[in-house]
Amino acid sequence: MNLAFDGMALSPDLLITGGDVVTMNPRREVLLGGTVAVAGDTIIAAGGTRELRSRFPGTAELDATDCVVTPGLINAHQHLTGDPLVRACIPDDIDSDEAIYQWAVPLHEAHLPEDEELSALLACVENLRNGVTTIVEAGTVAHPDRVARAMTQAGVRGTVGTWGWDVEDAPHAAPAGEVLDRQRAVIESYPAGGLVEGRVTLVGHGLASDELLAGAADLARTTGAGLTMHMSPGRADVEHYRERSGRRPLLHLADLGVLGPHLLLAHAVWLDDAEVGAVLATGTAIAYCPWAYLRLGQGVTRAGRHAELFTRGGRIALGCDTGNAGDAADILRAAALAAGLAKDMGLDPAGIGAPEALEMATIRGAEAVGLAARVGSIEPGKLADLVVHDATGPQWTPRGDVAQQLVWSTDGRSVRDVFVNGRQVVRRGRCVTVDEAGLRAESLKASAALLMRAGVTVRHSWPHLRSN
Numbered sequence: 001m002n003l004a005f006d007g008m009a010l011s012p013d014l015l016i017t018g019g020d021v022v023t024m025n026p027r028r029e030v031l032l033g034g035t036v037a038v039a040g041d042t043i044i045a046a047g048g049t050r051e052l053r054s055r056f057p058g059t060a061e062l063d064a065t066d067c068v069v070t071p072g073l074i075n076a077h078q079h080l081t082g083d084p085l086v087r088a089c090i091p092d093d094i095d096s097d098e099a100i101y102q103w104a105v106p107l108h109e110a111h112l113p114e115d116e117e118l119s120a121l122l123a124c125v126e127n128l129r130n131g132v133t134t135i136v137e138a139g140t141v142a143h144p145d146r147v148a149r150a151m152t153q154a155g156v157r158g159t160v161g162t163w164g165w166d167v168e169d170a171p172h173a174a175p176a177g178e179v180l181d182r183q184r185a186v187i188e189s190y191p192a193g194g195l196v197e198g199r200v201t202l203v204g205h206g207l208a209s210d211e212l213l214a215g216a217a218d219l220a221r222t223t224g225a226g227l228t229m230h231m232s233p234g235r236a237d238v239e240h241y242r243e244r245s246g247r248r249p250l251l252h253l254a255d256l257g258v259l260g261p262h263l264l265l266a267h268a269v270w271l272d273d274a275e276v277g278a279v280l281a282t283g284t285a286i287a288y289c290p291w292a293y294l295r296l297g298q299g300v301t302r303a304g305r306h307a308e309l310f311t312r313g314g315r316i317a318l319g320c321d322t323g324n325a326g327d328a329a330d331i332l333r334a335a336a337l338a339a340g341l342a343k344d345m346g347l348d349p350a351g352i353g354a355p356e357a358l359e360m361a362t363i364r365g366a367e368a369v370g371l372a373a374r375v376g377s378i379e380p381g382k383l384a385d386l387v388v389h390d391a392t393g394p395q396w397t398p399r400g401d402v403a404q405q406l407v408w409s410t411d412g413r414s415v416r417d418v419f420v421n422g423r424q425v426v427r428r429g430r431c432v433t434v435d436e437a438g439l440r441a442e443s444l445k446a447s448a449a450l451l452m453r454a455g456v457t458v459r460h461s462w463p464h465l466r467s468n
């Protein structure tokens with residue numbers, strides 16, 4: 001089988017040879033012992049190893065024998081600042097008000113621009129090592145240039161915006177026009193087609209007036225940059241919008257003209273039938289972060305409609321949220337949970353399973369974040385965002401169905417090599433674009449200083465005894 005473009009005259013710089021290539025192409029073909037040919041930043045062929053070696057003699061090779069090669073994974077909702085430097089510091093037995101006002105707000109206030117860059121670098125390295133090659137930043141960045149610099153240094157693809165709100169009772173609120181001007185500036189600095197692209201990002205929830213919501217949607221539509229924001233992870237947004245507008249949140253957004261294919265909504269856990277209908281009718285995409293809802297007790301097992309949205313043709317991607325909610329930036333873990341929840345909540349073992357969850361993590365995730373023309377599958381003409389999973393570990397022995405093994409048996413721990421835009425960013429499990437030891441040392445130092453400046457104290461679950 002040869003999936004190359006006929007007549008594509010480019011010659012490759014690299015052949016990734018001998019792995020089982022999970023293409024996620026429209027026929028979902030898996031090329032056993034196959035080869036992917038990469039020229040510059042682009043995949044130019046995927047096919048048989050012997051055939052591509054004879055077609056491109058003398059090309060450098062990366063041996064992927066006993067490996068599984070997948071498209072780079074899509075993380076549609078990842079906070080790059082705030083939590084990465086305080087991982088596992090915020091207690092996991094407090095309600096969301098306490099988490100926000102006692103922790104998140106003072107920590108963000110104490111964040112320096114250099115903390116944002118360091119925090120983003122740490123989060124990008126974690127994502128890359130788990131096979132994530134595209135990150136949609138979730139909308140809580142104060143210094144987008146510092147975050148974009150970290151993403152570029154790590155070599156991860158993604159989108160970034162800057163936060164802003166205009167409700168008067170929130171600290172640092174600005175008029176809607178000013179918030180939109182800042183968003184526009186980010187989009188102009190990071191135009192479409194680059195490794196890092198600008199996206200309109202609002203925090204969402206109740207932190208935006210109707211004017212700001214409608215203006216952000218307009219900006220997203222007219223520039224083509226897209227919009228992302230949070231809504232309805234728990235019941236609070238539903239109650240707030242009922243008080244504010246007499247309607248449920250997504251129906252209010254629909255009336256304002258905010259919903260549509262340009263919008264990637266994070267969470268959308270608490271939707272009623274009419275809101276589900278509005279999401280489907282408008283082609284609004286959703287970033288589904290199942291670990292965050294379990295971790296924060298937000299009620300996904302009671303209210304979540306993501307499996308239904310997906311099977312009805314909705315645009316669902318997976319996300320890992322943040323360091324004190326989803327915690328692990330590992331899309332394969334999220335994929336397993338998404339499939340497990342769908343089966344259990346639907347009392348339907350034949351419901352969404354490993355293949356569908358892997359679609360959410362790759363091609364359908366790419367479609368939901370608006371990048372499917374360029375990434376999400378291994379097909380000639382697409383950008384070379386590729387993950388080589390080492391399939392020699394016990395979790396891969398014996399080799400059964402590859403989708404099941406990727407979703408149920410393993411997670412980011414099998415990731416061996418990662419390429420973004422044809423550039424190798426992870427080699428043998430280590431991120432090679434960043435000095436990992438230096439990053440760790442700097443992060444430990446910055447974390448201690450940040451906690452001190454924010455005036456918060458880590459409360460350990462158990463007594464910690466010095467034992468030297």
Ligand SMILES: [Zn+2]
Nearest residue numbers: 138230266321
């Ligand atoms: Zn979030």
